[in-house]
Each structure stands twice: as structure tokens, then as C-alpha cells.
Amino acid sequence: MSKIGIIMGSTSDLPVMQEAIDILATFGIETEVDIVSAHRTPDKLFDYGKNAHLRDISVIIAGAGGAAHLPGMIASLSPLPVIGVPVKSSNSIDGWDSVLSILQMPGGVPVATVALNGAKNAGILAAQILGSSSPEILQKVVDYKESLKQKVEEGAKNIKK
């Protein structure tokens, strides 16, 4: 089965990006995690973007903060679907820079952007992408959504006591 590539611009993004790693583990989907900085390791960026689809990676999750160029540059280099996670890093202006520099890609080069710090949703979206061609993973997504519902219902019971 194919893998999800998870990359981030800096080790300081790991606490946020860990949620993508964890939820994909829950779904039993293999991940490959690496640090790739668009601004500090441009050669690694090029190598990663050009070759990911030639290895066994089928979806790329890329997280970055501030003027976040990693997701968009990977989308420039790779034909795979790229999920961008805007990270509210310490040098960010309330997260607006991270969000806009990932979301507002020009026509021709999409990045599937999730919420600020929304790495968990990036992982679920990657699972849904695999699930769109795998009935087995689709069923896991259905089960996951059922578990969300049950958790809310338990909370509702407590509030009504």
C-alpha cells in the first residue's frame, strides 16, 4: 500500500504536525516524516518534489509558517495532491501570513489547504483521498465519523444531567 509523505519546514513545526502523523497511524496508514525547508534546503525541496511520486508516496502533507512557501513549491514540483497546513509559528502575524501564502496559489497549481494548525484534518483528508479509491479505507473514514458522533453524544448526555 502507498504511503503519505509528511514534511515540514522546521523541527519547531513538529508539535503541530504530530497530529497528522498520529491520526494516520490510527487509520493504519503508513507515513514518512521529514524536514524540508523551502528557504534553507532548496536542493532537498527540489529532489523531494520531483521524486515523491516515483517512490511509493501518493499524497504529500506539507506544513509551514510565516511566508510559507513549502506547500506551494512542492505542488509546483510534484503531480501528487499536496495538502498544506498553515502553522501559526512564532514569527507569524496571528497566522494570516501562513494561511494566505499557502491558500492563495495561482491558477494551475493547487494546494489543498486546511485550517490554521489543522494537521489532524490534513491527516484525515489524506485518508479520504486514499479512501476515494479504496473501499477498505473509505470504511475506516465512515467508522471514524461515527466515533466523532458518539463522542459528541456522550458530552450531550453529561450536559443534560
Added chain:
Amino acid sequence: MSKIGIIMGSTSDLPVMQEAIDILATFGIETEVDIVSAHRTPDKLFDYGKNAHLRDISVIIAGAGGAAHLPGMIASLSPLPVIGVPVKSSNSIDGWDSVLSILQMPGGVPVATVALNGAKNAGILAAQILGSSSPEILQKVVDYKESLKQKVEEGAKNIKK
């Protein structure tokens, strides 16, 4: 082969959303287009969201403006990957409301958000999602990216004359 479902909140969103229909036609990918309003046809919303994956749809593109609830509610109801297109509708505050009410989904329910009015990129992203399990479609994405490059190079030639 599976289809891409393209829905929008109002016929007034069609000029923007047409770009998704057109680019997917270019890729030779079948689409099914409908109007589904979260706020005016909630029953149709529920029916659409609950059953899309039981028909032959594998990715849903949903466009809406203002307090745009269509993409997020479809993502709530369907296990399929949902791509959200924020539309800068006439009642929107410079597009910020459309962007934020699609992008900022809570943990558990992702929407793959593209740029404001970025319906073309929504179509390309849908193709990339199909391509992640179809070498044939992946090759079409590779070819498309090559065509983008050639168009820029022609522009560059003209500017240097």
C-alpha cells in the same frame, strides 16, 4: 470510471465554478453538476451528502460565498474528500467570510480549501486525487504541468525581444 460531483450554493456561483467543469473536461474526467443550497435546500444537502459515495462519485467540489456552509456540511455528511471553493459573492466582505467559513473547519472534518474563486485549481486538485491511484490520470497531470511551463516560456521569449 468514477465521476467528480460539482455543486454550488446558487446559480450566481456558476461563472466562477465553470472553470472547474472546464478543466476537468480537458482532463477527460466526467463531472456531474448541481445546485445544492445549504441554507435554502437543506433536505437536498442531506440527501446529496449522505449518498454521493454510494453513487459513482469519488470527489466532491463545493463552491459557495459569504457565510459559506455548503462545503463544510457536505464534509460533515460524506466520507469522500471535499474540495471547497470560496466564492467572492456580491454579499461577501472582500471574500474574507467565504474563505474563513470554508477553511477553518474543526478537527475531524476537513475541507480541502483552494484560493478565493479558485475553481480551476479545485478541478486540477480533483484530477490529482484521482491520479494518486491512476497512473493514466497522473500522466495527464504531468502533461498539464508541462503545458503550463511552455506557456510561461513563450511569454518570456516575447518579453526579451
Added chain:
Amino acid sequence: MSKIGIIMGSTSDLPVMQEAIDILATFGIETEVDIVSAHRTPDKLFDYGKNAHLRDISVIIAGAGGAAHLPGMIASLSPLPVIGVPVKSSNSIDGWDSVLSILQMPGGVPVATVALNGAKNAGILAAQILGSSSPEILQKVVDYKESLKQKVEEGAKNIKK
């Protein structure tokens, strides 16, 4: 006498929404509190929205954060007046997403939006709505406004000492 339905997207919204419960208790108006998540319990959302006016509920207060779809979806489903409380949840971008995704509803489906985290005002507004057809409750609102005035005047006395 009719009741005010108070719902919220998550138990984590309760500390904010409690102010609506408390102020309505002060007015002697009965409330019914529940957790209804637009994104995690869509069936409950539909059931709640479609039936609230068939039970003894006359106004609905709905609080949610981030891409907050609960107030708008309830307004889509119910003919009752819906008061929306934008909650500054942990995943919110300074509250802007909560505010805009509740306030900017399309023509035809209003949500009576109050200030960010303004659950107390949502409660008072619900009382005013009941008061618009009940002289008894209207008088309670008049008395409440008088009590606000007296509190300010006491503060003024202290400052002038």
C-alpha cells in the same frame, strides 16, 4: 410558557454559553440545553432544526466557533428566530472566522448575531423577543436595564470620591 433552546457545537463552548443560561434563569425563563454539532452530529442537527418549533421552543440560541455552521444551519431548518453566538474557540483566528461564518448569512436566512463570546447578550435578546409579545417579560427587561444603570452609578460614585 415557552422555552428558549440553547445549543452549542461542543462541550468546550459551555463556559461561554453558560452566561446565556444564567441570565435567562435570572429572568425566570425556562431553557433547554443541548450539544448539537453541525459537523459531527448532522442527523441530530436536522432533527433539532426541523422540530424545535413543534415542541415548546420559541427562540433558539446557537453558539459555535471557527467555521461556525451551527447557527446558520439551524436557521436554514427552523422557522424560529435563531440567535448566533460566535465563540472564540481555541482553533479560531482571533474570532474573525466565528464572527463572519455566523454573521454573513445569505438573503432569506437570517441569524441574529451578537458580539464575540456575547452569550449573555444572546440571553437578554431572547428575553426581549419573548417580551415583544409579553408585557410581563418586557417589564423584566425594563427592570434589568434599570439595574445596569444603578451599577454604573455606584461605580461613578466611587471614582469621584
Added chain:
Amino acid sequence: MSKIGIIMGSTSDLPVMQEAIDILATFGIETEVDIVSAHRTPDKLFDYGKNAHLRDISVIIAGAGGAAHLPGMIASLSPLPVIGVPVKSSNSIDGWDSVLSILQMPGGVPVATVALNGAKNAGILAAQILGSSSPEILQKVVDYKESLKQKVEEGAKNIKK
């Protein structure tokens, strides 16, 4: 039957506010329209706010732009529910000033805020408030929502041809 009071800060707000007048006429609900400027006719503001509930008015709709103080000051003076319409006037900064100076009322004094230029929704909300104690008006709201649905469905038919 009681009336809806519709006031605005300037005759230049009338093109926006007319939608509230029109939709309430459709519902067969009587309206009383006036110009009341918080900043230029403060005495009229005081008289209006203090006496509206003593006449046959049960809900007040107030529209204003820029540093929009009319809705909040009326809410300060009247025990009735006040619906605020932020108007994107010529001196407004993209509507943000109008929205924030109406929405962000302090605890104790709510204004039921609708979308920027959302006068139509203000009218519908006023009807819903009357409907919360009048089965006849509630039915009109139910019928109106049905008409919205049918209009969307006709649009959907055309798009699928």
C-alpha cells in the same frame, strides 16, 4: 397587530433599507419608516428609543454605516428587540467599521446584527420574532422558506439541462 419600526441614519441608507420594508410588506406586516440620526438628531433618537414600546411597535430595525451608533443607542434606550443592519456607506472602510460598531455591543445591551447590507434578512428576522408568538406569522415564515427552496430547485433544473 403590532408594527415594525424601521429607522436609518440617513436618506442615503434608504436603497439598502428598502429591502426590509419590501419583505415585510410581502409578509403583510405593517412598518413605520423614519430617519433618525444618532449624531445629527440626538433628541429625536432619545425620544424614539424611549417611546417606541409605548406606541404599537414591537421590534425595531435600525440601519447605519461607518461608526454606526444608531442601533446600539436605540438598544440602550428601548426594551424592545433591536435588529441592526450594518450599511456599507460611502465613508466606510469596506464595511468593517459598520459591522464592528453594531455587532460588538457590551454585555447587557444586545443588538441582533445581520449581514452587511442585509436589510432583507432584518425584515425576515422581525417577522420570525413576531412569528414566535403568532402561529399565523410563523406559517408565513414556513411558506417563505418553502418558496426559497423552490426557486433553488428551478435553478438546479436549468443547470442540469
Added chain:
Amino acid sequence: MSKIGIIMGSTSDLPVMQEAIDILATFGIETEVDIVSAHRTPDKLFDYGKNAHLRDISVIIAGAGGAAHLPGMIASLSPLPVIGVPVKSSNSIDGWDSVLSILQMPGGVPVATVALNGAKNAGILAAQILGSSSPEILQKVVDYKESLKQKVEEGAKNIKK
């Protein structure tokens, strides 16, 4: 000699507004401090605004937060120059609501707005207004500016050591 009237919407604004009181004391200019809430004590607001210039007040400083209507309403009622201090209160969205609802007054009714929480500058501005017709106070402003310069120069000396 005439006095500066300093008013604020709530005792919670006092820590910010104290800076205006203190700097005016430094200039030897008399102040009169009071709590006047536009939303909770509208009668006091009217009385204050209509009569301040008939007493010995020549400039009014008004501070408020959130949907801050106090400065603008006082400017509506009084012919005196009104200085508005946007306060970043606990219910404010990063101060934007306070700033915009004080600054963006319609043509005809100015409020002299200072920076967010800029009560000190409001005091200095009041002194400058008195100074524009009083050579003695003008000289105090000149001296104050000289003291600012000397403080910076001392800091500069330390940094160059």
C-alpha cells in the same frame, strides 16, 4: 481656568484612562472624572453632553471599548472638541472594534481619535488645545517635548557605552 472633562464607559476603563488624568495633573490642568455609559446610563450621557460647555469644561476626553459609542455620542451632543480614546477592553476583537467605532464618524461630527489605549496622548492633546489660546500652557507643552528629547538622549548614551 477651564477644566478638562474625562469620562469613560466603565470603571474597568480606569487603568487605561488614568494616564490622561496623570499627565494633565503634571501640566497643572484641572480635570473632572466621571463614569458615563452610553449604553447603560443614556440619560446621564445626554445630560453630560448637553451641558458640559455650559459648565467650566472646555475639552472632553472620552474613553470606551468594543462598540464604543461614548465619544461619538458626546460629540453629537456637545459643541466642544471631543477626544476619543479607543480602549482595548476584554470584549474587544484585538482593539479593531474600539478604534473603528470611534474613528469613523460621519461628516459633521468629528471625534479627535488617539491611538489604542492612548489616554496619555489624549491628555497631552487636551493640553495642546488649551495651549492654542494660552501662551502659558503652550510653553508647558514646549517644555514637555524638551523633556521627552532628554529622556531619549539619556537612553542613547547608555546604549553607546
Added chain:
Amino acid sequence: MSKIGIIMGSTSDLPVMQEAIDILATFGIETEVDIVSAHRTPDKLFDYGKNAHLRDISVIIAGAGGAAHLPGMIASLSPLPVIGVPVKSSNSIDGWDSVLSILQMPGGVPVATVALNGAKNAGILAAQILGSSSPEILQKVVDYKESLKQKVEEGAKNIKK
């Protein structure tokens, strides 16, 4: 009688600033108009700021757009009250840069900021400042406010026909 100095950063600001000139003419107050660019004529800026109070100027109105430094620099150099008019110039980002670079002055150096393009209000504020020590001008302000009221009342008559 003293004069109001009106300066602006560029002749392109004149259409906006003309409103200050006109309203002061209405009040019978003398003005002196000049172009002073903080960024292109810094020597003139210094000369103007240092000497205005030594000539017969008692209030300075300064308008500028974009990174608008003229009002703040004049306030740095002159002990007179400085009124800043943020101009929405062609190079401005929706006016936010003009507003923030005039309003957000540091402690010690106030600029009395009016609304975006609010030159008319700058003129009225200058009149009010003169009026705070001149009963004759104060009366003109009172009369002006009365004229505003009458204009609104005429508009109200027409709307009620």
C-alpha cells in the same frame, strides 16, 4: 484672529483636503494652505513644524496617504494641536496604512485623527478647538450642529410622505 494651517503631502490629496478648506470658510475662519511632503521636502517639513506656532497659526490640519508620516512628524516638531486626515490615496491598501500610520502615534506625541478622507471633520474639529476659547466661534459650532439636524429632519419628512 489666528489661522488654521492646512498642509498635505501631495497635490493629489487636494480633492479630499478641499473639504477642510471649504467648511472653515463657512465658519469664517482663515486658512493657509500648502504642500509639505515629509518624504520629498523634509527641510520644508522641519521649517514648517518648528515655526508654525511662531506665526499666527493655532491649529494644524495635515493630510496624507499610504505610509503617512506628515501628521506625526509635524506633531513631533510643533507644540500646536495637529489634526491628521488619513487619505485613501491610490497607493494605499484600502486606507488601512494611512489610518494606522497616523493614528498609532507613541506616547508623548498625539495626532488628533479623524476618519478616512474625513477632511470636513478635520475642519470642524479645528473650529471647535478655536471655539473652546472663543464664545463667538463656539456659537457658530452650535449653529452648525442645528443646521445638520434640520437637514436630517427634512429628509425624514420626505421619506414619510
Added chain:
Amino acid sequence: MSKIGIIMGSTSDLPVMQEAIDILATFGIETEVDIVSAHRTPDKLFDYGKNAHLRDISVIIAGAGGAAHLPGMIASLSPLPVIGVPVKSSNSIDGWDSVLSILQMPGGVPVATVALNGAKNAGILAAQILGSSSPEILQKVVDYKESLKQKVEEGAKNIKK
């Protein structure tokens, strides 16, 4: 003498970027203009960034709009000073995305950002950079600043007539 490299993401950026070309021609400084798209021609981007300093280029001016990655990626690849011009392209949200994705670079990789659409200033800044080591060019900058002053003074003469 060395050249200024001027690149932009798309031919549609040329009307804005032409101002940089023109002002540098005025200074008699040679320029080399090209189209380099970070997202559509990543190989050309890499080649350009890695080799510019090995050719006779000493400063790079890069203009782009939306999620503008060109200036930052060139700064990642080249040791030369990179001047970024945020372009308000048709797909931009009022220019905020262009500004933030160029300005907010992480520590270690600066981009010298100028105002939105500020290509003229980018050209002047490039001249100033050359001037910091060339007395001849420095003198041209001094002369240019003198010409700005004279133009303002002529405008001032006309306004005072």
C-alpha cells in the same frame, strides 16, 4: 558595470514591473528582464537563483502576486540582495496575500520588500544598493531626491496662487 536582474511571475505583472525598468533606465543602470514562475517553471527558478551572482548581476528585483513565492525562493537560492515587489494581481485578496507571502520570510533568508505595486521604489532601492559602493551612482540618487523636491515645490506654488 554590473546589472540589475528583474524577474516576475507572469507577463501580467509587466505593467506594474515596467516602473522598475524605467526608473533604472533613468539612472543609466542596465537591467535584464525575464519571466520566471516559481510555480510553473521551477527548473528555471532554480537555475536563475543559483547562477545570477555568477553572471554579472548584483541585485535581483522579483515581483509576484497572490501566494507570491518567487522573491522568497530566489532569496533562498541566491546570495545576492533580493528586492520583492508585492503585485496586486487579479487573484489577490486586496493585496494582503502578496504582501505577507513576500514580507514575512523566516530568519536567515531576507527579502527587501517594498510597497504593494511599488516597482518604482524597487528600482530606486536597487540604485541605492549600487550607490552604497559607487560614489557616481550615489550622486545620481542625491540628484533624483532633489528632483522630487522641486516637483513638490512647483505643486505648492500652484496651490498658493
Added chain:
Amino acid sequence: MSKIGIIMGSTSDLPVMQEAIDILATFGIETEVDIVSAHRTPDKLFDYGKNAHLRDISVIIAGAGGAAHLPGMIASLSPLPVIGVPVKSSNSIDGWDSVLSILQMPGGVPVATVALNGAKNAGILAAQILGSSSPEILQKVVDYKESLKQKVEEGAKNIKK
């Protein structure tokens, strides 16, 4: 060899600006540090701006917060390249005022703006400007970029363990 002039509006900006001093020390480039307040020491500002290029300074780094006029006024007075550092000072509205009042300079007077609190990048940019005419310093920049890359690669090794 020439020096880099580093100035800031207040000693409270020093913790941010120290990063520029430190990185330039690393590059072995001499700096001269001073406090120059546009608003409190305008004479020193004028003297500094007019004479820096006549001493041995070749690039000026200026940091300031709030309505930050120091970088732009220095750029008005000096023909040297001026690098502006927006500082998120205590009186700033989330840094937006600092950023916009430095970045949005009018045509003719550029400021090379770096990220909010980006003093380190200001120092690197100054080194790059010297490096554009000094092969020795250019090599130091190349080496620095190599060190950034190695640090990321070490982080990547740890994450893959």
C-alpha cells in the same frame, strides 16, 4: 571598510534589534548603534539622516514600532539604502501598524522592509548589500546559507530516528 548604522526609536526596541547587531558581528561587519526617535528627537533624526553617507556608513538599519516613522524619514533624508524593521511594540495593534507605516512608502522613497521583528534578516540583508560589491562578504553570505542548510539537515536526521 564601511559600517552599518543601526538605529531604533526607543531603548525598548533593543531586545529585537540586538539580533541585527549580533548577526553582523558574526559576519565581521562593523556596526554603529544609536537611539534616534523620529517623534521625540527630530533634530537628531535630521542630523543623522543628512550626514550618515558623509561619514563611513553605507547601509542604515532602522527599527521602530506603532506609527513607525523612523525608517521612512531616514529614507527621506539619506541617499543610502535604508532597511526598515517593523517592531511589534507594546502599543502596536498586532504589528499591523508597524508593518504598514514602514512598508507602504510613496513612490520615490523606498524602505527595504523585512518581517515583523525581523532584525536578524535586516542584518543579513545589510551584509548582502555589502556583498553585492565585495566578493569576500558575498562568500560569507554563501557560507552562512550553507550553515542554515546543515542545521536543517541535522534536525531532519533526528526526526527520522
